[in-house]
Amino acid sequence: MMMTIARKDLRSLFATPLGWMVLAVAAFITAFYFFLPWIDAYLAIEPRLGELANPPGITEAIVAPMCRSVGLLLVLIVPLLSMRAVSEERRNHTLTLLVSAPVSMTEIVLGKFIALSTVLWLVCCLPVLMALSLYAGGRLDLGLFAANIGGLILLGAALAAVGVAVSTSTRNPIITAVVTLCLLLGSWIMGFAITDPSSVLRYLSVGDHYEGFYRGLVDTADIAFYLLLTLAALGLAIRRLDRDRLQG
């Protein structure tokens, strides 16, 4: 059932220009701002790298920074998609169709979550393809590459879950978009704006937990943070949707 809902959401999204625009703009930004400039910078300093005892490889110098930037790109994309998830269904009175069907609230929320994270994961495919193109002239550090991709997948899931949770809380798509953006971007900025490493606020930043993956350090604490954030947000969304039925 949740796959039925997810498939419908994806079909709706790509029946409108919005889905294709998001993918196209993400591809453009990733290529021209996060990928090619880093290659140019790397090539510029490459002749002098031989002098170093332990020179950075292309994965460290190009792929990892690109993946981290794509993480921020995901933060900016989520509000565009979360406003459609539940708020718009509520505003267009189509949510009634889902609630009246023999489907539990959990299945509805999971369907929405799967659809939203699928789009984010599609955006994550872009840096993967671009990184693989580097094989044309060098070799990748597959461990570091995998850590970054794994981090992006976890980050995407957490962002999608928060987006769905915000979307279930209001019937106004614009409010959903603004609240999602404020929450996620605020949380991202918190990661580097707060310099005190022991600060709780910094620990709660969605961006800060990506730093480990960026350096190739896969820490269970970071994985647990993303998974818990995902579960908590989805749980909240299910409860919020059920409250409609109870409180009207």
Added chain:
Amino acid sequence: MPTLSAVSLSRRFGARSAVRNVSLALKQGEVAGLLGPNGAGKTTTMQMLTGNLAPHHGQISVMGIDLLQAPKAAKAHIGYLPEIAPLYRELTVDEYLRFAARLHGVPAAALRAAVEAAKERCGLAEVGRRCLGVLSKGYQQRAGIAQAIVHNPPVVILDEPTVGLDPIQIREIRALIRAIGDAHSVLLSTHILPEVEATCDRVHIMHHGHLVYSDSIQGLHERRQAHRLLVEWRTPPDPAALTAIPGIAEVAALAPGRFHVRFHPDADPTDALLRLSLAHDWGLQLIEPAHASLEEVFVKLTQSEAADGAAPPATGAGRP
């Protein structure tokens, strides 16, 4: 066994009581009308019957399955068209109906046949590839009904299915509802009395959140008997002469030559009036039994309810 039964449903919104102690039962192959003015609690009742709203009190069972205990199993037997049709404007009719069918658990092998059958019944065969957003209101409403019957549910609930349609579309939708009613149980809500008379076998009237009346359509007809005749003559007789006719209780002149004649329930004076008109050459132009208007029926029903003490007087609650 009733296909749908609700026992003493109640629902409040804050301090305001929207539905109080409503009990309903639907039989197989029956079209029931839920009639009432705006704000009577019809939509709230339907939302509870379809699992969109939890009742504060009461029980609902669909095909013998408790809706509150086993919502998924019970909802599979219901098709619901809300007041505003739940249409995804960017999907085509085919895509939309396929989604609705899958959502209601139609197996993949039967999907195509189910969608085709629903389109056929609702007259959507020609617009299958068009987007819902560009269809006319009548077609959109049909798509909404198709969505409610695509999984062939025993119970179909339609909330004001003809609102906002033009007279030809209304007639088509009513015929469609009648056809659906042959195989399924249908509950439809409306605030238009002729709609109930044209489509329904039974009628339930709601007022201020109470169910004030439940009977067959014949019962309502008898209830609407006002024991009054509207009569018009070219050369009218003296009203006093009319009052002398046995059975006539009161004569009221509406206009020159036009009278309202009220008579005792057990003595219909129509024959006597016809005979006298011919005998005295009064030039009869019109004689017809006057029906009580919906408003009068409401007033009568709500007053008798209050007088019986069957329901507390509805003060300040759900008043439109």
